[in-house]
Amino acid sequence: MRRQLMAAVAVTMAGLLALTACGDNGSGGTQGPQADPKKKVEVFSWWTGPGEADGLKAMREIFQKRNAGLEFFDAAVAGGSGDKARALLTTKLQAQTPPDTFQGHAGAELQGYIKSGQLEPLNFLYDELKLKDAFPQQLVDQISVRGQIYSVPVNVHxxxxxxxxxxxxxxxxxxxxxxxxxxxxxxxxxxxxxxxxxxxxxxxxxxxxxxxxxxxxxxxxxxxxxxxxxxxxxxxxxxxxxxxxxxxxxxxxxxxxxxxxxxxxxxxxxxxxxxxxxxxxxxxxxxxxxxxxxxxxxxxxxxxxxxxxxxxxxWLSDSFTLPKGAPNRDGAVAWLKVAASKEGQDAFNPKKGSIPARKDADTALYTDYLADALKDWGSDDLAGSIQHxxxxxxxxxxxxxxxxxxxxxxxxxxxxxxxxxxxxxxxxx
CATH class of the missing domain: 3.40.190.10 (Periplasmic binding protein-like II)
Structure with missing residues (x-):
């Protein structure tokens, strides 16, 4: 049974590596990115399905408008909850070929990357953008280790x-x-x-x-x-x-x-x-x-x-990180600024089916179920997700x-x- 499991894992990883090798280059084709790696920004996520992909596209458009000299490379890997994406990400990080930024759930999920020294702290960005004032304290606490903050939350689910x-x-x-x-x-x-x-x-x-x-x-x-x-x-x-x-x-x-x-x-x-x-x-x-x-x-x-x-x-929260050794660190920081922004979160979340991590988002955009979620987030007791x-x-x-x-x-x-x-x-x- 164990041999069968290991064989299945090997097949899965081979498929994922092949998938990444022929990923979308941002122009609708199947070729890998051809741009100068100093200009390409590889954004790694598992947002490929309806709703989530639409939300990512909305943030991508803001990013491209703000950063005409950068090329967004969508490195998303299909699979709900990100299990397949995280397996591939582990391989990339161990090979010291990180993406410029990757999606990670806020909370304990990030601990392994932090303990392995694979993430840069983002306190400089929080100070520059005054994000400690923009995000709820419980979110900031979940993405902090010994006073260092390691990701930018884009939503709350x-x-x-x-x-x-x-x-x-x-x-x-x-x-x-x-x-x-x-x-x-x-x-x-x-x-x-x-x-x-x-x-x-x-x-x-x-x-x-x-x-x-x-x-x-x-x-x-x-x-x-x-x-x-x-x-x-x-x-x-x-x-x-x-x-x-x-x-x-x-x-x-x-x-x-x-x-x-x-x-x-x-x-x-x-x-x-x-x-x-x-x-x-x-x-x-x-x-x-x-x-x-x-x-x-x-x-x-x-x-x-x-x-x-x-x-x-x-609750759970999707967030983005800054890996150590990111090929395009400046481009990754530019993406993190969009993910942290009011404009980016208000473009992303109504399509994704989530509420913003920021406290100053435009509440008029969050109607129907999302209005209920905003109200409950502000008043309910909290418990953290296992799977996420x-x-x-x-x-x-x-x-x-x-x-x-x-x-x-x-x-x-x-x-x-x-x-x-x-x-x-x-x-x-």
Missing amino acids: RSNVMWFNPAVLKEAGVTEVPTTIPDFVAALEKVRQKGRIPLSIGSEWTMVHLLESVLLGSLGTDAYNKLWTAGSDWSGPAMTKALNDFKTILSYAGDPADDWQPAAKQVADGQAAFNIMGDWAYGYFHNPPDGGLGKTSKTDFDWAPSPGTAGTFM GVVVNDPWRVSINEAVGVFHGDKDVAAFQTALAEAAKNSGQ
């Missing part, structure tokens, strides 16, 4: 969102949106009896995304947040109950789709009732058909906090992903709990 199709719920006789895990399970059962998919899921990382919402809803905010502190209890009865809740909910899931977009589309098209996914799904549901599904909110799709989590905002790098470093996240993958096959709660407890013990965090 909410992870714990339950998307649902009102017509499918009505057909199943679900008259109230479930707010607790028992109510959710009852609603899933009613949908199953009508022959629809109760819960759509995607690839393995979307199951980890589901797990974090179930843990938050079952344990409660305080107990969930204590999981990431010294002496956390992963072996107790409260965790056992939470994992059994996860097992029950997962039993109502349909066949895994390739990624989060086709899983979300099952809800929008009325094939499935529910999907637990971050609020980037809003951009995908809502944006016009050339960049999304063009669906109507409150009719084709609706939303609520994932069951048991009302009053808590499970806020509370766990990359090795710990990988261990959790592996445990979830095994559990999806064997449904053994005791073994799953042991694996999670061991991952926490070995996290070094």
Whole structure:
């Protein structure tokens, strides 16, 4: 089995390296970038899908307008949540061939790069642009280590969102949106009896995304947040109950789709009732058909906090970094200035389905779901995402992903709990 896994990893990495070698050069072709590397700015991300790619394009246009002498090179690698992108990025950094700037989730995800000395601190940029005044303090704290700040957050996302199709719920006789895990399970059962998919899921990382919402809803905010502190209890009865809740909910899931977009589309098209996914799904549901599904909110799709989590905002933030040895350091700094700017964030976030990291953004641009998110971000309790790098470093996240993958096959709660407890013990965090 291990040999098969290592072979699969080797094939994946070979494919990713081939993908990068024939990436988009910014002109729509398939050739690699031909410009003088002193002028090219390689921006590495995983924003390739509808909504996210549109948001990146909007920021790119601002960058090009401000920096006529620089060539933007989009080095995005496809794959929801960035797992494939981070695998390739590790290879590039180890080979000392970093991109000029790369996307990373604010929080613990950046710790590995910082400890390895692979990032430059950005205090100089924060001082120049007065970014400590522009960003919420909790964000600045998450991207700082011993007083040094290592990334520029471009947005805030909410992870714990339950998307649902009102017509499918009505057909199943679900008259109230479930707010607790028992109510959710009852609603899933009613949908199953009508022959629809109760819960759509995607690839393995979307199951980890589901797990974090179930843990938050079952344990409660305080107990969930204590999981990431010294002496956390992963072996107790409260965790056992939470994992059994996860097992029950997962039993109502349909066949895994390739990624989060086709899983979300099952809800929008009325094939499935529910999907637990971050609020980037809003951009995908809502944006016009050339960049999304063009669906109507409150009719084709609706939303609520994932069951048991009302009053808590499970958050994550996309940010950009400055790698040490960046081939075009000045170009990377120019990109970071756009990512940090009010203009850049207001162009990016409405299309991405996220709210701005800045406190002074134009609130008139954030309507419908995004207005709800802005309000809740300012008033709710906070909890950090597992899958999206806020509370766990990359090795710990990988261990959790592996445990979830095994559990999806064997449904053994005791073994799953042991694996999670061991991952926490070995996290070094």
